[in-house]
Amino acid sequence: MISWAENGNTRFPETLEAIWFQVGRARRMGITGPPGAGKSTLVNELARMIREEESTVGILAVDPSSPLSGGALLGDRIRMEDRTADSGVFIRSMASRGSHGGMARAAVDAMDVMDAFGMHDVLVETVGVGQAEYDVVAAADTVLVVLCPGAGDGVQAMKSGLLELADVIAINKCDLPGADRLTSDMQEAVHLRTAGRDRWASPVVQCSAGKHEGVDDVLAAIKSHREHLSDKLPDHRRKKRIQQVRQVVGEGLDEAIWKTGGYGEQVEAMLGSGITPYAAASRVTQIILKSAQENQSNEFEA
Amino acid sequence: MISWAENGNTRFPETLEAIWFQVGRARRMGITGPPGAGKSTLVNELARMIREEESTVGILAVDPSSPLSGGALLGDRIRMEDRTADSGVFIRSMASRGSHGGMARAAVDAMDVMDAFGMHDVLVETVGVGQAEYDVVAAADTVLVVLCPGAGDGVQAMKSGLLELADVIAINKCDLPGADRLTSDMQEAVHLRTAGRDRWASPVVQCSAGKHEGVDDVLAAIKSHREHLSDKLPDHRRKKRIQQVRQVVGEGLDEAIWKTGGYGEQVEAMLGSGITPYAAASRVTQIILKSAQENQSNEFEA
Numbered sequence: 001m002i003s004w005a006e007n008g009n010t011r012f013p014e015t016l017e018a019i020w021f022q023v024g025r026a027r028r029m030g031i032t033g034p035p036g037a038g039k040s041t042l043v044n045e046l047a048r049m050i051r052e053e054e055s056t057v058g059i060l061a062v063d064p065s066s067p068l069s070g071g072a073l074l075g076d077r078i079r080m081e082d083r084t085a086d087s088g089v090f091i092r093s094m095a096s097r098g099s100h101g102g103m104a105r106a107a108v109d110a111m112d113v114m115d116a117f118g119m120h121d122v123l124v125e126t127v128g129v130g131q132a133e134y135d136v137v138a139a140a141d142t143v144l145v146v147l148c149p150g151a152g153d154g155v156q157a158m159k160s161g162l163l164e165l166a167d168v169i170a171i172n173k174c175d176l177p178g179a180d181r182l183t184s185d186m187q188e189a190v191h192l193r194t195a196g197r198d199r200w201a202s203p204v205v206q207c208s209a210g211k212h213e214g215v216d217d218v219l220a221a222i223k224s225h226r227e228h229l230s231d232k233l234p235d236h237r238r239k240k241r242i243q244q245v246r247q248v249v250g251e252g253l254d255e256a257i258w259k260t261g262g263y264g265e266q267v268e269a270m271l272g273s274g275i276t277p278y279a280a281a282s283r284v285t286q287i288i289l290k291s292a293q294e295n296q297s298n299e300f301e302a
Numbered sequence: 303m304i305s306w307a308e309n310g311n312t313r314f315p316e317t318l319e320a321i322w323f324q325v326g327r328a329r330r331m332g333i334t335g336p337p338g339a340g341k342s343t344l345v346n347e348l349a350r351m352i353r354e355e356e357s358t359v360g361i362l363a364v365d366p367s368s369p370l371s372g373g374a375l376l377g378d379r380i381r382m383e384d385r386t387a388d389s390g391v392f393i394r395s396m397a398s399r400g401s402h403g404g405m406a407r408a409a410v411d412a413m414d415v416m417d418a419f420g421m422h423d424v425l426v427e428t429v430g431v432g433q434a435e436y437d438v439v440a441a442a443d444t445v446l447v448v449l450c451p452g453a454g455d456g457v458q459a460m461k462s463g464l465l466e467l468a469d470v471i472a473i474n475k476c477d478l479p480g481a482d483r484l485t486s487d488m489q490e491a492v493h494l495r496t497a498g499r500d501r502w503a504s505p506v507v508q509c510s511a512g513k514h515e516g517v518d519d520v521l522a523a524i525k526s527h528r529e530h531l532s533d534k535l536p537d538h539r540r541k542k543r544i545q546q547v548r549q550v551v552g553e554g555l556d557e558a559i560w561k562t563g564g565y566g567e568q569v570e571a572m573l574g575s576g577i578t579p580y581a582a583a584s585r586v587t588q589i590i591l592k593s594a595q596e597n598q599s600n601e602f603e604a
Contacts, residue, residue: 013580020578238570241579245569246560248583249590254552256591267547268540276322277543278315281550288551288590289558 002092005109008102012109019116024237026058026115029222030137031125032162033146038172042146042209042218043125049219050121051088058114061093062107062126062136090114104135105251108244111139134165139240141233142167142225144218147186149178163189166202168221174206174214200228257288304394307411310404314411321418326539328360328417331524332439333427334464335448340474344448344511344520345427351521352423353390360416363395364409364428364438392416406437407553410546413441436467441542443535444469444527446520449488451480465491468504470523476508476516502530559590 004012016023029046033039040061047057092110094103107124114122124140126133137143145166163169169190171183186204194201203221207214229236257263263284270280306314318325331348335341342363349359394412396405409426416424426442428435439445447468465471471492473485488506496503505523509516531538559565565586572582 252587
């Protein structure tokens with residue numbers, strides 16, 4: 001089913017119908033951070049601890065890859081093989097192909113599948129860079145941002161908006177020089193963001209996943225975020241589902257219009273006649289919307 | 303006009319109509335690369351050299367910023383003030399706000415404006431991370447990727463697909479240790495990608511923009527890419543324009559459907575009744591497309 005989701009196979013939505021009643025039970029965690037922060041190692045350790053609590057774990061690793069070739073060049077999933085011998089752990093990696101929307105959509109689909117098939121915890125890991133990666137982790141209930149000392153990671157994280165997404169911040173490789181500074185910088189940043197406001201103040205937790213240290217603190221922080229969320233969770237998830245529908249509608253319309261609708265040649269002709277891209281777009285949009293509004297009320301009443 | 307483009311003001315497309323006949327003369331260059339590679343310094347040096355050739359230069363600096371707050375935290379444009387005293391140089395920075403599509407669209411609009419108002423060369427600079435940033439630089443005729451030695455930049459560039467976008471690769475800060483290794487790695491990567499194929503083999507050029515060294519070689523490589531492109535350029539640009547129309551249509555439909563169309567509540571009700579997001583999306587898509595096809599032929603004939 002995950003492969004179907006990745007490939008856009010129509011059997012995916014059909015099959016999802018059959019298992020949909022089982023979706024919504026898993027706890028969903030998104031893990032992101034800059035390259036080299038030690039996300040995979042930390043995910044591996046978190047998965048191990050969750051397994052020790054008798055929960056099953058699904059791990060989805062979204063690899064950054066070329067938007068042009070569609071291929072992930074490095075398969076650093078190899079490092080996660082510790083967990084692959086355990087039948088209570090399901091690991092899947094996913095390349096971030098072509099379209100931005102496509103990858104985020106397929107990642108949400110994969111989380112739904114792991115959820116439906118009984119994983120108690122679903123962890124989705126991605127390198128924190130672009131909008132697509134945000135969309136992936138933002139689909140989770142709790143977002144863990146992993147940083148490590150060195151090379152201006154803290155500043156980059158602030159610049160790229162990673163911190164605003166973070167429900168928990170892990171300072172990994174905390175035995176490296178600069179860890180305390182990075183920790184206090186991040187605490188300060190969280191404080192600036194939340195002071196005086198009624199919102200979650202993301203805990204900043206030091207750990208060294210490679211040395212099996214502090215990962216229990218990270219997990220405890222994740223659990224306290226879940227407790228904080230508890231009664232807000234249904235609303236939180238409903239909003240994300242509406243976004244998902246919005247995205248699928250956008251993709252469906254785009255496909256229908258440009259691949260099967262034959263508008264491409266008409267637009268080329270319009271542009272050739274010297275009108276602006278906006279005028280061409282406006283014309284296409286109007287044609288599509290013209291009667292949609294009339295249909296809307298009829299259809300929903302039907 | 304650039305502010306209008308950024309804010310989605312309807313006066314932008316209207317005014318573009320009036321100046322559209324002047325768009326298409328500028329040479330467009332996209333500059334990208336990882337944070338800290340020295341892009342701004344190199345852009346500044348390139349602009350200086352282009353000015354010495356009596357060409358006017360427009361510079362668009364797209365700052366990465368939070369997808370949540372919409373604000374660029376660091377304005378490293380300050381470093382470019384060398385050029386601001388020159389009336390033949392127009393510098394504009396742009397924050398990458400909210401939606402992925404929005405920023406890429408506004409960046410293309412800004413390039414069109416600079417072009418229409420007589421800039422001979424338009425340089426757009428962005429940090430090379432996500433899909434949005436790709437879309438920005440991919441709108442240029444020639445893409446310059448800037449790397450510098452250290453911290454696995456070469457590997458990251460390959461992983462993130464930066465290289466596939468590169469028409470010219472600059473190894474900046476070439477006096478740092480590892481520059482020769484990075485240069486030969488990149489040459490090897492380019493070779494692997496182009497060997498035996500009839501395509502442009504991106505030159506890998508060392509420079510040290512901060513020390514004013516080798517920037518002339520970078521500019522020469524950019525010029526030779528332009529020569530290579532020459533008769534392919536109209537087709538190259540036409541394809542990008544059709545993509546632009548496609549994107550504007552997608553945004554227009556999304557806005558019409560979700561902001562004014564009232565579909566959000568209907569979708570919430572559908573999801574509440576237990577149907578999958580795909581089933582809900584399919585229903586919305588069908589309603590919109592149902593009569594669009596009938597309208598299409600009538601409208602285009604009208």
